[in-house]
Amino acid sequence: MPLTQPWESGLLSSLTGVGPGPSARDKRVALRSALAAATAVPGRGDALEPLVLPGATDALGARLVEEAGFAAVYATGAGLANAGFGLPDIGLVSQTEVADHAGRLTEATRIPLICDADTGYGGPLSAMRTVRLLERAGVAGLQLEDQETPKRCGHFDSHALIPSGHMQTKIAAACAARGAEPGAADALVIIARTDARSAHGIDEAIARGRAYAEAGADALFVEAPRTVEELALVGRELAGVPLIVNVVEGGKTPQLELAEYARLGFGVVLFANYLMRSMHLAGREALAHLRERGETASRAGRMATWSQRQNLFNLPAFSAAEAALDREPGGAK
Template structure:
């Protein structure tokens, strides 16, 4: 797990994390990417034994602002959250970079900032700014040529070629699946490492994305909980050939339900004692109190 005082012989460097992510993307089985919305949930993903963690823009917006994912979170706020993730865990961190927060020039700065934060991968989408969650209505996309330029800018901006650039298209809901597939091909030609067709609405459409793009680049399947894409068993996703599977908001929804439950218990009983809560000592262990004790022993004089 991520430590307060990284051990150079154990904690991976950003380059090592990026190499690890590429290795995982190339593996025969799909890489499972649970979404996390803050450093604590990222630690829980790591402690559960996953190989990488996804910083969800939807979840970060809800966590930091208490608002929906409609383009309200700034690049600086999301970059700070990315740094917290990288500091909290030793896993490769994949980040939702929205539209790159503007035009191609903004994309250059976004990629440089995310790279300096130590992330292993990021995805850029072709919505207009401000964007919306990919499973909301009312989306719009930029012209194809504009997004191709943004992908080319991202490729040129990265200093470490190991940084995994994921190109997401939201065109299926706006221009149809044919256009979305054509856009994905163009983004691969512009240098994207991984392709992400957002929000196909049937298993047939999911299968078509896999069939037509599977030989072009590794593919993302976004299993957005409660979203427009129908849920598929992991075995089916693997059979179709997807390389990454994102579960973006399961942890956020679970945490929200748990907080609502304990607050209802306090409201009803005047105490949380009837709620299912972790023991205090168990929680402090989860967030690294024993490690703090080790540091106090080591450096306390």
């Protein structure tokens, strides 16, 4: 006779990070569905509903993105280098460090996570291993870019790229390494990014985008178009594939309204480091207040309350679960 569970139905499923939750497969299906809905189709005039993709540097950020109601979260490589290691975004964080980090974020949230995987950390074989490691970490999608190793932030200057054909091979190899068939509803999403606009101009960036889609990329990310006209050209020439625009406050790409990006053909609007930079300034102001005044009580209204903090991390549900599980089947404690 099966044991009677000493807890109420549904209690353990509320324990994000410990209890049961959406599988990696479920999250990949959800991400593919969102990308399909955010893809401009040539000749169809209906407006896109862009997928807004905030970036997070840690589990706290990922939980905040989910709490705010966004459908997916982006594990930012630049943010990890900055917030996790105190380093600039110049390719100093390793493959295994990123995979370990991504696993913590996927455990912390029930929404799909897209991971910035830089160049794949080497050639095609390294990209294949990156795919396997990040699949194991539970990510729903990853981004590969065509810079030489070590890479640099796309809004820095002086990029060096690998040949387009070499990047096609890397993409094809990464697609082949997935645990599901290319295009399957539960296949890891592979995003190809090109930094060719900075190195060779917008025409080369578009040509590379086409080549990378032919190699099997599920979505395209043309980094750092400089003008609205360039954004429109990308959207027009690469329509039919999910297109990502990266909004970098103070960066090279024009900052527009979501509806305008959608009109230009971009179904995914990435705000990779908006949250980190907002928290950076808030933290600096909080510490300046503490240093100058030696107290925090007068600033209580500008920080999360005790209950807000504990609720974000599900303390009430964990406490209830501890009490329920500290019993023998049948109710004896």
